[in-house]
Amino acid sequence: MQIVKLPKENLDKFMGGLSKFGEIHAPIKKDENTYLFSKIEDLSKIELNYNRTILPPKKYFLPPNETMFRFSPEKGYEPPQDNLNKKYVLLGVHSCDIHGLKILDLVFSGTYVDNYYFTRRKNTSIIGVSCIPDDMCFCRSMETDFVEDGFDLFLSDIDDSYLVRIATSLGDDMVRANQSLFKEVDKEDIAEYKRKSNERKNYFKIDLELYNLPEIMDLEYESKIWEEIGEKCLSCGTCSMVCPTCYCYDVFDQLNLDGKTGERRRQWDSCLFKDYALVAGGLNFRSERSARVKNRYFHKQRGFVAQYGRPSCVGCGRCIQSCPAKIDIVEVMTKIRSASYE
Ligand code: SF4
Ligand code: SF4
Structure with a gap:
């Protein structure tokens, strides 16, 4: 996996450049300590330091309600009018929620593949972001506090920059389209990433025993x-x-x-x-x-x-x-x- 660095001063420019890959949706603050994934029209509203959104990203792939098809004697069955093929960029997804999507992938690819779900999955790029657990998070117990795939890019906070893991060719395209905003990682960056990862372990207050x-x-x-x-x-x-x-x-x-x-x-x-x-x-x-x-x-x-x-x-x-x-x-x-x- 290729790794590059995005200085935080370049974050806004990078996020702005993502609109050519799809409509940007990201976490915004609703109230004190309440966040939700929403369509972004103003980049300054994006909140990458959040604990959890009210609804998880599944709402983009399995909407709370949707038309599957329309029917009439004249036209028979017609596909829904909503634009299944629209491109989206889902920015700021936490590791646990990426695992959540991977679990839904298992379910919806079973005996009967759910084309509604997978068409949206195919048309949505995922950009993950690191997080600091609060006192209700137990992703570490569930082994979902780190994710190796299921995203195009993953941004890990290393203070003045993000260390960016590139997992797919689409993620690579996103970086290449904004090449001047990125830098190569050096030894200090890797050391800081490791230090932050170890420090993060100390924030978990819940340890759920899964054995047996x-x-x-x-x-x-x-x-x-x-x-x-x-x-x-x-x-x-x-x-x-x-x-x-x-x-x-x-x-x-x-x-x-x-x-x-x-x-x-x-x-x-x-x-x-x-x-x-x-x-x-x-x-x-x-x-x-x-x-x-x-x-x-x-x-x-x-x-x-x-x-x-x-x-x-x-x-x-x-x-x-x-x-x-x-x-x-x-x-x-x-x-x-x-x-x-x-
Ligand atoms: S467990 Fe809590 S949230 Fe779930 S149905 Fe019961 S009262 Fe509602
Ligand atoms: S803690 Fe587990 S059961 Fe509760 S909402 Fe999250 S994934 Fe679902």
């Missing part, structure tokens, strides 16, 4: 802990919506008043919603809140491991920050582990 966790979850399947959490859970689904790796969606047809034309839509769904497991005949096989909470945790830390060899949690801390009932995934997992030792 799938087995422990199996052993604690009937634990009373699930009922305790079910008592607190409001079934609001926020934890799923903000999660970079939750991907459930509902598909439905929206018919126009003529009764003939309409569109097929999909929108995010959540396994925490009361009716998520409601099937024909009125049976709801997860009608209890405790069963739904348990299902989410089992899927993330048990089922996904069995299917894909890794948990589907990247330790971003969004569900901890957003849960109105203050249910904390790390506390839950820690309790489950403790219970298995009793």
Whole structure:
């Protein structure tokens, strides 16, 4: 992998030059300690020093709701009007969120490849940026605090410059198009990068033990802990919506008043919603809140491991920050582990 250096005084010029590669979206500050990925019209609004955005980058590839196709007796099925082929540059993506996208790639490339998702993936370049963990981050425990691929460029802060890793030919094009803004890295830069990387480890306050966790979850399947959490859970689904790796969606047809034309839509769904497991005949096989909470945790830390060899949690801390009932995934997992030792 090629590595170059971007002095911070050249950052604005570089970001400005990115618009020829697509519409730029990046984190902006919404309120105190609240950030979101947004279309950038004013480069000065970009906030590269942020903890986490409200919604992860998945919103660009699996939008909260979208038209899959339109239908009518005259024209049959028509593709959606929204521009799937538009080019985007997603700037300022954290390592954990890049891992989140890599997990979604696994899911959407399964038996039925999701062309909506992958067309957007193909048309969106990813520029990652390093971050300093806060007291809700546990990406280090989930081994997502560093990323080796899944981006075009990755910017690591080394004080007065960014050390820039180039991972793809598109990333290389981006650097070449702005060649005069970049410099070669020297020994001091590498030393500073290593020093910063080591220093960063000290900021992590949460250490979630993953060893044997799938087995422990199996052993604690009937634990009373699930009922305790079910008592607190409001079934609001926020934890799923903000999660970079939750991907459930509902598909439905929206018919126009003529009764003939309409569109097929999909929108995010959540396994925490009361009716998520409601099937024909009125049976709801997860009608209890405790069963739904348990299902989410089992899927993330048990089922996904069995299917894909890794948990589907990247330790971003969004569900901890957003849960109105203050249910904390790390506390839950820690309790489950403790219970298995009793
Ligand atoms: S955010 Fe909290 S309260 Fe809402 S569904 Fe998730 S665990 Fe339950
Ligand atoms: S489960 Fe929570 S901490 Fe893990 S990836 Fe999803 S939102 Fe982030």
